[in-house]
Amino acid sequence: MDMATQDSYSTTDTLAVNCRNVGKIYGKGENQVVALRGVDLQVERGELMMLVGPSGCGKTTLISVIAGILDRDSGECEIFDHDFSKMSQRERTAWRGKTVGFVFQQFNLLPTLTVAENVSVPLLINGVPRREAVARAKKTLATVGLGERTHSYPRELSGGQQQRVAIARALVHEPKLIVCDEPTSALDHDTGHRVMELLKDVAVDAGRALIVVTHDSRIFEFADRIAHMDDGRVIDVQKKMEPRMHADERG
Amino acid sequence: MGAVTGMNLIALKMLTGDRLRYVSLVAGLAFAAMLVTQQLSIFSGFSLQMGVWIRETAVADLWCMDEQVNFTDDFKPVPQTRLSRIRGIAGVAWATPMYKGYMPVQLSDGTLVLCRIIGLDDATLLGAPPQMVQGKVDDLRRDKAVFINTRQAASTLSKTRSGGVPLKMGDRISINDHDAVVAGTYSASREFFWDPVLYTTFSRALSWAPPQRKMLTYVLVKAKPGQDVNELAQRIEATTGLGVYTNDQMDRKTTGDLLARTGILVNFGITTALGFVIGVLISGQTFYMFIIDNLRYFAVLKALGTTNGRIVRMVFVQTACVGLIGYGIGAGAASIAGLLFGRIGLAFQMPWQVPVVSAFAIIVCCGGAALLSLTRVMRLEAGIVFRN
Numbered sequence: 001m002d003m004a005t006q007d008s009y010s011t012t013d014t015l016a017v018n019c020r021n022v023g024k025i026y027g028k029g030e031n032q033v034v035a036l037r038g039v040d041l042q043v044e045r046g047e048l049m050m051l052v053g054p055s056g057c058g059k060t061t062l063i064s065v066i067a068g069i070l071d072r073d074s075g076e077c078e079i080f081d082h083d084f085s086k087m088s089q090r091e092r093t094a095w096r097g098k099t100v101g102f103v104f105q106q107f108n109l110l111p112t113l114t115v116a117e118n119v120s121v122p123l124l125i126n127g128v129p130r131r132e133a134v135a136r137a138k139k140t141l142a143t144v145g146l147g148e149r150t151h152s153y154p155r156e157l158s159g160g161q162q163q164r165v166a167i168a169r170a171l172v173h174e175p176k177l178i179v180c181d182e183p184t185s186a187l188d189h190d191t192g193h194r195v196m197e198l199l200k201d202v203a204v205d206a207g208r209a210l211i212v213v214t215h216d217s218r219i220f221e222f223a224d225r226i227a228h229m230d231d232g233r234v235i236d237v238q239k240k241m242e243p244r245m246h247a248d249e250r251g
Numbered sequence: 252m253g254a255v256t257g258m259n260l261i262a263l264k265m266l267t268g269d270r271l272r273y274v275s276l277v278a279g280l281a282f283a284a285m286l287v288t289q290q291l292s293i294f295s296g297f298s299l300q301m302g303v304w305i306r307e308t309a310v311a312d313l314w315c316m317d318e319q320v321n322f323t324d325d326f327k328p329v330p331q332t333r334l335s336r337i338r339g340i341a342g343v344a345w346a347t348p349m350y351k352g353y354m355p356v357q358l359s360d361g362t363l364v365l366c367r368i369i370g371l372d373d374a375t376l377l378g379a380p381p382q383m384v385q386g387k388v389d390d391l392r393r394d395k396a397v398f399i400n401t402r403q404a405a406s407t408l409s410k411t412r413s414g415g416v417p418l419k420m421g422d423r424i425s426i427n428d429h430d431a432v433v434a435g436t437y438s439a440s441r442e443f444f445w446d447p448v449l450y451t452t453f454s455r456a457l458s459w460a461p462p463q464r465k466m467l468t469y470v471l472v473k474a475k476p477g478q479d480v481n482e483l484a485q486r487i488e489a490t491t492g493l494g495v496y497t498n499d500q501m502d503r504k505t506t507g508d509l510l511a512r513t514g515i516l517v518n519f520g521i522t523t524a525l526g527f528v529i530g531v532l533i534s535g536q537t538f539y540m541f542i543i544d545n546l547r548y549f550a551v552l553k554a555l556g557t558t559n560g561r562i563v564r565m566v567f568v569q570t571a572c573v574g575l576i577g578y579g580i581g582a583g584a585a586s587i588a589g590l591l592f593g594r595i596g597l598a599f600q601m602p603w604q605v606p607v608v609s610a611f612a613i614i615v616c617c618g619g620a621a622l623l624s625l626t627r628v629m630r631l632e633a634g635i636v637f638r639n
Contacts, residue, residue, distance in 0.1 A: 060634075060637045060638075063637070064634045064637060067554070069554060069632075069633045069634050070632075070634055089559075090558055090559075090560075093553070093556055093557070093558045093559075094556060094558065096554075096555075096556050097555060097556015097557070098556065100556075102554055102555065102636070104551075104636055104637070105637075108547065108548070108551045108636055110261070110264075110265065110548050110551070111268065112264045112265050112267070112268020112269070113261065113264055113265075113268075117261070117264070120257070121261065121552070121555060122555050122556065124257035124258050124261065125258070125552070125555055125556045125557050125561075126556065128257075129257070130256060130257035130260065133257060169555075181637050
């Protein structure tokens, strides 16, 4: 297996995410749970990094820390050279709104908004006037192949279509970092594959980084690198898996 | 500004998208607004009725009466000699006597009704009914003349034994076994007390009333131009030992005493409070459940970069929306009910204070519901978006 070490990606000019020795503990005393035990992870700009590992290994906690949703307890973590711990809560929220896009496992589309309105939400949050936001949302929906469904409600769409809407929502405000949490686990194999193809096609560009948390080995082939986590640590980082190896693994 | 409008629109769509809960919220607030508005309006109607006779008889500056009188129909006459003494006090332009008391009235078919008889000064007829319908005020000088209220002529003064025939001009009646003739009809605002009111002259009223040593119920006093009314009142009180009040003071005294005496204030207060509490409970619980059901979506908005401040504004926009609509429906329904039932005698008055107070009650309802719900939203971790 062609393995690569973290050090080969550690030039800070090109780093989107640079986490060093990050620790996170939930609870106190006897109820204390150590979620992250000194995680080191670097993600390049223009890279699609997958985080894989067993349930409870700390993947979701790590992306929450990276996205600025959770505070880390120790270590350092810079996202595009910004350290969340040095920002106020308000600054951090505003920065996250501009810099990070999210794709969730359960899509998390607001059921009472149309598809276009759902996609326009990040723009509205960032102060774009409603009319312009909806126009840009429709344009982005066209890039994910849903230009004809802008007035539909999420309940009228299939799971795959809803995830494409979620991808459009993650892209519409042109964030530098996109965090995807199990984007294919609620979808069948073919749909999941198409969603990942779409994500790879429209989301990956030179200035943007993608972090995808997944259990789904069928989509490993889309990763530039795969970080394996276990017990709150990144235990190794693997370079892009060849299709042949992927097939072997599936076999 | 556009973004604020956009996020507010999203807040409203989140609210109205859940039709059942939205309708429940609006219905709860509308019910509370209706109950509070209606009860306050009826209370206001009763309160205004209590002093309406004073306001419509306010031809003079001061009312003089026995100091133990508590309200307009609390008849405690004083000796007629007080009238002369008042007329002699410096600063009095004129002073006229007025009789008011209960007497039995028998209609031509034998129907017996207890009525309030008002005797006006024979010379001036000051304190006459506010609006004559048939006849004119001077007709009261005719022999045995009385004026009757048009509304009461068809109701409490109708000849019940003859099948409810209304009393009319020219009809003869017997007042405390003395003959009287209906010489005019008048209209006046509905009073708190329901006994019919008949107007006649002061001397005629005294001749019909059971003989007593004290027969003077009120003295109406007009101050000379430039005379301070309150100062004059104190002077009359000091000289005669009577209770002396301006029109406003008399109105407040009557209303305050009747409110306390009848328990109306407490009863309507309890019902209004009940409406308010029901509104708070229904809207508070429904809105709280709405927020709980939408916690995941608020978390999504937080994760996407919505600040707590904007979330607070969104929640307040939602509560303001249901509050405004609920209040509009409730207050509107109360107004329509008041118009409809007012025609059949419901004491319904809606001065500007009533909608303001009920609006304040709804604001408190909505504000309480919003604050209760916000405690959950503010504590919400955006990280729950990653959980299933």
